[in-house]
Amino acid sequence: MDRKWWKEAVFYQIYPRSFYDSNGDGIGDLKGITEKLPYLKNLGVTAVWICPFFKSPMKDNGYDISDYYDVNPEFGTIEDADELIRCANENGIKIIMDMVINHTSDQHRWFQEACRDRHSKYRNYYIFKDNIDGLADLRSNFGGSTWTQIEDGSWYFHSFAKEQPDLNWECEEMRQELYDMMNWWLDKGVSGFRMDAITFIKKDLSFPPMPSDGEDGRCDVGKCCLNRPGIDEFLHELKLNTYGRGDFVTVAETPGVPNEDLDRYIGRDGHFSMIFDFSYTDIDINPGDLWLHQRDWTIEEFKDKLFTNQRLVKKIGWAANYLENHDQPRSIGKYFPAGDIPEYRTQMAKALGALFFFLKGTPFVYQGQELGMINTHFDNIDELDDINSKGQFARCIEAGYSEAEAMESVNIRSRDQSRLPMQWNSDKNFGFSVHEPWLACNNQCDLQTVELESADKDSVLNFYKAMIQLRNHSEYTQTLIYGDLEDVETDNAGIIVYRRKPVQIECVCGTGANAESTDRSVYVVVNMTGEDVGYAIPETADMLMGNYADYDGTLRPYETVVYAV
Numbered sequence: 001m002d003r004k005w006w007k008e009a010v011f012y013q014i015y016p017r018s019f020y021d022s023n024g025d026g027i028g029d030l031k032g033i034t035e036k037l038p039y040l041k042n043l044g045v046t047a048v049w050i051c052p053f054f055k056s057p058m059k060d061n062g063y064d065i066s067d068y069y070d071v072n073p074e075f076g077t078i079e080d081a082d083e084l085i086r087c088a089n090e091n092g093i094k095i096i097m098d099m100v101i102n103h104t105s106d107q108h109r110w111f112q113e114a115c116r117d118r119h120s121k122y123r124n125y126y127i128f129k130d131n132i133d134g135l136a137d138l139r140s141n142f143g144g145s146t147w148t149q150i151e152d153g154s155w156y157f158h159s160f161a162k163e164q165p166d167l168n169w170e171c172e173e174m175r176q177e178l179y180d181m182m183n184w185w186l187d188k189g190v191s192g193f194r195m196d197a198i199t200f201i202k203k204d205l206s207f208p209p210m211p212s213d214g215e216d217g218r219c220d221v222g223k224c225c226l227n228r229p230g231i232d233e234f235l236h237e238l239k240l241n242t243y244g245r246g247d248f249v250t251v252a253e254t255p256g257v258p259n260e261d262l263d264r265y266i267g268r269d270g271h272f273s274m275i276f277d278f279s280y281t282d283i284d285i286n287p288g289d290l291w292l293h294q295r296d297w298t299i300e301e302f303k304d305k306l307f308t309n310q311r312l313v314k315k316i317g318w319a320a321n322y323l324e325n326h327d328q329p330r331s332i333g334k335y336f337p338a339g340d341i342p343e344y345r346t347q348m349a350k351a352l353g354a355l356f357f358f359l360k361g362t363p364f365v366y367q368g369q370e371l372g373m374i375n376t377h378f379d380n381i382d383e384l385d386d387i388n389s390k391g392q393f394a395r396c397i398e399a400g401y402s403e404a405e406a407m408e409s410v411n412i413r414s415r416d417q418s419r420l421p422m423q424w425n426s427d428k429n430f431g432f433s434v435h436e437p438w439l440a441c442n443n444q445c446d447l448q449t450v451e452l453e454s455a456d457k458d459s460v461l462n463f464y465k466a467m468i469q470l471r472n473h474s475e476y477t478q479t480l481i482y483g484d485l486e487d488v489e490t491d492n493a494g495i496i497v498y499r500r501k502p503v504q505i506e507c508v509c510g511t512g513a514n515a516e517s518t519d520r521s522v523y524v525v526v527n528m529t530g531e532d533v534g535y536a537i538p539e540t541a542d543m544l545m546g547n548y549a550d551y552d553g554t555l556r557p558y559e560t561v562v563y564a565v
Contacts, residue, residue: 006249011364012045021433030080044468047094059163064105094191103164125174127157135207139218143391179241192249202231220288226256235271266317274320280305292409307487319361329417350547351560360485371448372460389414425451478517494529527555541565
């Protein structure tokens with residue numbers, strides 16, 4: 001058994017702008033994270049992924065980096081970063097950083113020099129063309145063209161916003177500068193990286209024409225610039241020169257990677273430790289289409305996507321399992337066909353939590369997920385900060401839809417839904433800040449706070465604590481971390497059931513598990529519907545946890561049961 005610390009970890013993702021404001025300016029910061037380390041430790045978290053806190057003009061909330069060696073002033077100082085890393089490590093919590101190296105900010109010194117002098121070496125750090133006639137007319141990930149013209153008449157390429165020019169990975173000198181920077185952070189004590197949009201780094205720089213795939217007459221940039229031939233050479237070199245030199249973890253955002261390529265990415269000699277599976281996250285929309293064009297989906301389709309990935313990864317490597325992140329709306333209302341039902345919110349949050357948390361792989365919990373936080377309601381587009389949401393709104397209007405229709409789609413899918421301030425207590429702004437927050441707090445529910453849920457034994461928060469305890473500190477730890485997963489067929493399409501098989505290994509390092517392990521299997525059962533459904537549990541079963549007070553042989557609406565047999 002190939003044991004690794006990151007396989008046994010429980011990760012918690014922090015969006016620093018919205019986590020906790022320590023200095024009263026309305027913006028979350030690094031000192032705020034340091035102050036809340038006791039909360040994370042008490043929850044049972046052993047590793048934290050922090051979204052970018054580098055210096056940035058914040059056109060895309062930090063994913064547009066202007067200086068990799070400095071902290072954005074709104075988040076604090078480089079000394080604050082050092083203190084956070086030190087304190088986290090002292091508390092047994094490892095820190096991984098969000099690393100954005102497909103593109104920089106247009107305010108980065110390299111790009112500024114490239115625009116100022118076309119003969120500068122930095123011109124080759126980016127992708128410039130003197131003329132774009134005859135080149136592919138590509139739609140950026142945020143809408144609009146991927147080409148933007150500068151004062152000297154030339155054009156630069158950007159897969160995302162125009163403020164995020166893509167780096168030219170064909171330039172060896174540029175690549176070495178990135179490796180030096182990443183090693184600088186590793187030497188500071190971070191334990192690895194989450195690699196953002198990494199499959200965009202290899203392009204066909206001839207940009208051959210592509211057929212239109214949307215109402216705007218353009219083609220999605222991903223069809224030309226994702227997982228291109230030759231990317232393996234770049235990724236091998238990246239690993240060899242940085243995180244491959246130690247016991248570090250990498251979890252990569254890898255859109256565009258087909259199943260047959262998974263071994264190259266997460267196999268024994270793969271480029272990364274884990275990658276995120278995106279097959280189910282956009283189950284409700286069509287790739288490249290307007291959010292307004294919601295597609296119908298079924299529980300069976302959702303289940304198939306979930307277990308197909310589990311079967312594939314089982315043969316190759318290790319999974320990174322997540323329910324929410326900073327690029328998705330909240331999960332309640334998204335992964336249930338019936339949507340958000342207020343009277344069942346607590347049950348829904350627990351059911352989804354159990355479904356994902358006990359899959360084979362490393363669980364990633366996004367801030368507020370452990371509270372069952374829900375989406376808010378935005379009345380107009382000016383209330384939002386997300387550049388992607390504004391792009392979707394504009395595309396809807398251009399396509400002839402009304403503002404009300406455009407706002408409907410934004411409320412369903414906006415990334416700002418998951419970026420609302422964390423809800424700590426019942427004070428003003430939920431205790432996030434004494435100042436007006438950078439993004440308005442949730443206006444749909446005031447009961448989901450750390451303070452209230454900590455005192456409620458039946459809360460979503462305490463359910464998450466119990467799940468972490470069961471996975472990492474029980475006789476079932478070896479089974480729930482390293483045991484194989486087997487999906488279990490049922491007669492009812494509205495139920496998802498899987499089994500974690502027992503496994504015997506010498507120990508599970510770093511989890512505090514008992515030396516003795518069980519030879520029993522653990523079953524996870526989730527009713528994804530609002531109907532009562534009969535489900536027989538063996539008389540010899542031991543109930544480990546559930547989201548109702550007891551189990552009487554019938555799965556109630558959105559009920560989950562976890563049992564051993």
